Amino acid sequence: MDLRFTDEENAFREEVRAFMRTACPEPTRRKMIEGRRLAKEDMVGWQRILNAKGWAVPHWPVEWGGTGWSAVKQYIFREEMQATPAPEPLPFGVNMVGPVIATFGNEAQKKRFLPRIANLDDWWCQGFSEPGAGSDLASLKTSAKRDGDHYVVNGQKTWTTLAQYADWIFCLVRTDPAAKKQEGISFLLIDMKTPGITVRPIQTIDGGHEVNEVFLDEVRVPAENLVGQENKGWDYAKFLLGNERTGIARVGISKARVRRLKEIAALERIGDRALIEDERFAMKIAAVEVELKALEMTQLRVLADERTRKGKPDPRSSILKIKGSEIQQTISELLMEAVGPYALPDQVPHDDTERWNEPPIGPDWAGPQAPHYFNFRKVSIYGGSNEIQKNIIAKAILGL
Amino acid sequence: MDFELSEEQRLLKDSVERLLADRYGFEARQGFLREPEGWSRALWQRYAELGLTGLPFAEAHGGFGGGPVEVMIVMEAFGRALALEPYLASVVLGGGAVRLGGSEAMRSAVLPGVAAGERKLAFAHAERQARYDLADVAATARRDGGGYVLDGAKSLVLHGDAADQLVVSARLTGAQRDAQGLGLFLVDAAAPGVTRRGYAMVDGLRAAEVTLANVRVDATAAIGEPGEAFRLIAQVVDQGIAALCAEAVGALAAMHELTVEYLRTRKQFGVPIGSFQVLQHRAAEMLIGVEQARSMAMLATMMAEEGDATERAKAIAAAKVQIGRSARAVGQAAIQLHGGIGMTMEYQVGHYFKRVTAIDTMFGDADHHLARLARMGGLIAA
Numbered sequence: 001m002d003l004r005f006t007d008e009e010n011a012f013r014e015e016v017r018a019f020m021r022t023a024c025p026e027p028t029r030r031k032m033i034e035g036r037r038l039a040k041e042d043m044v045g046w047q048r049i050l051n052a053k054g055w056a057v058p059h060w061p062v063e064w065g066g067t068g069w070s071a072v073k074q075y076i077f078r079e080e081m082q083a084t085p086a087p088e089p090l091p092f093g094v095n096m097v098g099p100v101i102a103t104f105g106n107e108a109q110k111k112r113f114l115p116r117i118a119n120l121d122d123w124w125c126q127g128f129s130e131p132g133a134g135s136d137l138a139s140l141k142t143s144a145k146r147d148g149d150h151y152v153v154n155g156q157k158t159w160t161t162l163a164q165y166a167d168w169i170f171c172l173v174r175t176d177p178a179a180k181k182q183e184g185i186s187f188l189l190i191d192m193k194t195p196g197i198t199v200r201p202i203q204t205i206d207g208g209h210e211v212n213e214v215f216l217d218e219v220r221v222p223a224e225n226l227v228g229q230e231n232k233g234w235d236y237a238k239f240l241l242g243n244e245r246t247g248i249a250r251v252g253i254s255k256a257r258v259r260r261l262k263e264i265a266a267l268e269r270i271g272d273r274a275l276i277e278d279e280r281f282a283m284k285i286a287a288v289e290v291e292l293k294a295l296e297m298t299q300l301r302v303l304a305d306e307r308t309r310k311g312k313p314d315p316r317s318s319i320l321k322i323k324g325s326e327i328q329q330t331i332s333e334l335l336m337e338a339v340g341p342y343a344l345p346d347q348v349p350h351d352d353t354e355r356w357n358e359p360p361i362g363p364d365w366a367g368p369q370a371p372h373y374f375n376f377r378k379v380s381i382y383g384g385s386n387e388i389q390k391n392i393i394a395k396a397i398l399g400l
Numbered sequence: 401m402d403f404e405l406s407e408e409q410r411l412l413k414d415s416v417e418r419l420l421a422d423r424y425g426f427e428a429r430q431g432f433l434r435e436p437e438g439w440s441r442a443l444w445q446r447y448a449e450l451g452l453t454g455l456p457f458a459e460a461h462g463g464f465g466g467g468p469v470e471v472m473i474v475m476e477a478f479g480r481a482l483a484l485e486p487y488l489a490s491v492v493l494g495g496g497a498v499r500l501g502g503s504e505a506m507r508s509a510v511l512p513g514v515a516a517g518e519r520k521l522a523f524a525h526a527e528r529q530a531r532y533d534l535a536d537v538a539a540t541a542r543r544d545g546g547g548y549v550l551d552g553a554k555s556l557v558l559h560g561d562a563a564d565q566l567v568v569s570a571r572l573t574g575a576q577r578d579a580q581g582l583g584l585f586l587v588d589a590a591a592p593g594v595t596r597r598g599y600a601m602v603d604g605l606r607a608a609e610v611t612l613a614n615v616r617v618d619a620t621a622a623i624g625e626p627g628e629a630f631r632l633i634a635q636v637v638d639q640g641i642a643a644l645c646a647e648a649v650g651a652l653a654a655m656h657e658l659t660v661e662y663l664r665t666r667k668q669f670g671v672p673i674g675s676f677q678v679l680q681h682r683a684a685e686m687l688i689g690v691e692q693a694r695s696m697a698m699l700a701t702m703m704a705e706e707g708d709a710t711e712r713a714k715a716i717a718a719a720k721v722q723i724g725r726s727a728r729a730v731g732q733a734a735i736q737l738h739g740g741i742g743m744t745m746e747y748q749v750g751h752y753f754k755r756v757t758a759i760d761t762m763f764g765d766a767d768h769h770l771a772r773l774a775r776m777g778g779l780i781a782a
């Protein structure tokens with residue numbers, strides 16, 4: 001047992017770190033540090049820098065741009081990207097639909113979509129959830145009926161993240177209403193410009209616009225946009241959701257947020273001292289650091305076992321999701337507590353253009369903290385809620 | 401990055417686990433508790449025959465040259481068995497002080513006996529007023545001719561009643577809470593002026609209150625440089641904490657397994673209670689507590705011999721915080737999920753609960769180490 005990284009891995013870490021620090025545009029990095037919302041251009045710009053370097057899609061098959069790195073190197077890469085902090089690539093393309101197309105798609109689909117995903121030429125969004133199908137995703141109702149060489153899609157998707165920017169949406173649709181609920185589902189790729197698609201914004205409690213409702217009314221989708229086989233979509237969705245849980249621990253991001261928390265706690269005053277000198281507050285920070293360190297070690301243990309699992313998802317990744325989300329939420333609480341009363345002015349632009357140039361009310365680090373706290377309630381809801389993760393642990397690990 | 405055990409380490413793990421599975425069942429343990437010493441001489445003998453009592457010592461001193469990983473393996477197995485023998489006291493703490501700080505003459509005089517299980521040591525450092533402050537030592541060491549005269553009182557000396565020799569801390573100079581001015585001395589438990597009052601703790605392990613009145617020792621009894629012992633004390637305690645973390649993981653994992661098994665078999669309302677989601681979720685939370693504790697026990701093991709004292713102290717403090725928190729959460733849930741049966745002495749789960757509760761308190765509880773970690777600036781540089 002040796003928990004240290006090898007010399008080669010450490011050298012790799014240095015290489016990644018050096019690249020991240022010079023290549024990530026400073027305005028983007030500042031927004032990441034300060035917890036401000038990124039614009040579409042920040043995401044696209046950064047993805048193209050990564051792609052030019054050949055690091056856009058490290059985990060993909062090598063022939064489609066993967067790097068062939070070991071699981072440990074992928075981990076180091078992700079951690080350094082998060083620690084910079086640089087934006088993580090938009091997950092819907094590179095982590096979700098990309099691997100599904102690479103694994104289950106046909107050659108034409110691979111050629112058509114994969115390079116454009118890697119370069120973020122196409123912005124993808126995820127059309128899984130529906131008003132009646134959240135945790136119980138397989139109860140989804142959006143239907144697709146075959147009509148010649150098209151499917152005709154009718155229904156509604158919801159919580160669709162950043163659909164307002166999207167060029168494409170991948171959807172789970174019901175193609176066989178008579179079959180058992182998991183067995184009548186297909187995986188369709190839909191161009192957002194197709195007639196019959198309407199996107200309506202949903203404002204979240206932080207005031208932001210990151211999710212949407214997507215209405216599909218007699219939308220005609222070429223049959224060539226079906227991935228894999230008809231009625232096998234649930235298998236592909238399970239594959240996708242399994243991938244989604246890797247890296248869900250967000251250790252690097254949380255480390256960067258703790259650093260920010262300490263910066264802010266050194267600037268804020270309590271009585272005649274900096275807040276960080278206050279034993280009560282310092283202990284709260286230390287407590288989350290302990291949890292984070294334990295999570296990091298747990299993640300490394302799960303990672304080390306990946307070699308022997310041969311791609312089968314590890315149910316212990318549910319532990320990473322639960323702990324990772326709890327820690328992110330705790331840090332967001334502490335950031336808000338740290339700024340005290342100046343958490344209260346409601347001053348984050350409610351869309352991406354309005355009120356951008358006004359001077360801040362109170363210290364300039366205070367504004368984003370309450371919205372960040374509100375917004376981060378989401379991390380224990382999406383990606384399989386923490387309750388669902390506990391169900392998975394009880395079943396798959398404990399056999400209850 | 402490698403969490404695998406080596407071939408020899410796997411063999412060690414197998415042999416310890418097999419021995420304890422055969423000989424240290426719950427009923428057997430209840431019997432050992434009733435033996436005059438409160439633990440099993442026969443098992444102690446077996447540990448020595450298997451080489452466990454010599455694990456961390458150099459071959460020249462009758463040992464096997466093992467490191468923290470080997471100690472972790474043994475301690476985790478002991479945690480699972482709720483072993484009562486003075487392993488931590490004699491091999492890790494007392495033996496650790498001599499191994500890390502003793503002169504070559506002292507090491508070759510003392511350690512072979514410890515390795516053979518014939519000589520038992522104990523670590524007489526903590527004092528009643530000190531709570532968890534390692535520097536708070538009121539016992540005194542006065543130079544007298546070629547030797548020293550020791551006076552003072554030591555509290556909760558783990559297995560102090562069974563020890564042949566005590567590793568005693570005492571102050572040569574400075575104020576009561578100064579890190580500077582401390583010495584460590586190897587003292588015969590039978591020396592004139594040493595009195596011991598042995599007792600069982602809540603978890604069944606033995607300890608003693610020790611008083612020293614005008615106890616004379618030779619100059620050669622000093623471990624390390626007299627007056628400069630604080631670093632050594634801190635190092636011994638850190639290694640002790642790492643070992644305790646591993647022991648706790650063994651106990652926590654066993655407690656979790658017992659609970660899950662009980663959820664599968666206990667029926668109420670006509671169904672196994674494990675079919676109730678509220679209990680499934682608590683069992684899942686327990687697993688998270690166990691795994692987080694295991695991760696930090698591994699970190700503590702890896703850092704136990706780290707040369708950078710600050711980095712070591714931070715990691716050990718963090719591990720002890722996690723262990724303490726998991727001990728509370730997992731232990732309390734284990735009792736609760738068992739219902740009334742969890743409350744009884746006849747059933748094993750409560751004994752695990754008491755052991756992990758004791759481990760939280762030993763060498764500083766979670767709050768103590770959290771405050772320490774915070775004072776050291778935490779784990780992540782700003």
Ligand SMILES: Cc1cc2nc3c(=O)[nH]c(=O)nc-3n(C[C@H](O)[C@H](O)[C@H](O)COP(=O)(O)OP(=O)(O)OC[C@H]3O[C@@H](n4cnc5c(N)ncnc54)[C@H](O)[C@@H]3O)c2cc1C
Nearest residue numbers: 126127128129134135136159160161378381382383385387
């Ligand atoms: C900010 C945000 C972004 C999102 N982005 C996307 C996206 O881009 N694309 C997409 O398809 N979806 C997206 N989602 C949807 C997300 O996946 C769902 O919110 C999630 O699956 C939960 O479904 P629900 O909201 O309908 O809650 P419900 O499933 O109705 O759950 C309500 C409560 O009941 C609990 N619960 C449900 N079932 C069980 C059970 N069996 N046992 C115990 N407790 C249970 C849940 O944990 C939760 O606490 C997003 C959600 C949010 C909040």
Ligand SMILES: Cc1cc2nc3c(=O)[nH]c(=O)nc-3n(C[C@H](O)[C@H](O)[C@H](O)COP(=O)(O)OP(=O)(O)OC[C@H]3O[C@@H](n4cnc5c(N)ncnc54)[C@H](O)[C@@H]3O)c2cc1C
Nearest residue numbers: 666667668669673676678679735736737738739740741743
């Ligand atoms: C110190 C002590 C004194 C007592 N004194 C008396 C006395 O004087 N007279 C007397 O008659 N009794 C007495 N009792 C018994 C007490 O009422 C029972 O222990 C209690 O009813 C629980 O039953 P149980 O122990 O069989 O646990 P179980 O019912 O087997 O429960 C085990 C676990 O499963 C949980 N559980 C059970 N059913 C469900 C469910 N449907 N949903 C979710 N969780 C569930 C429980 O909360 C518990 O965590 C005493 C118990 C104790 C510990």
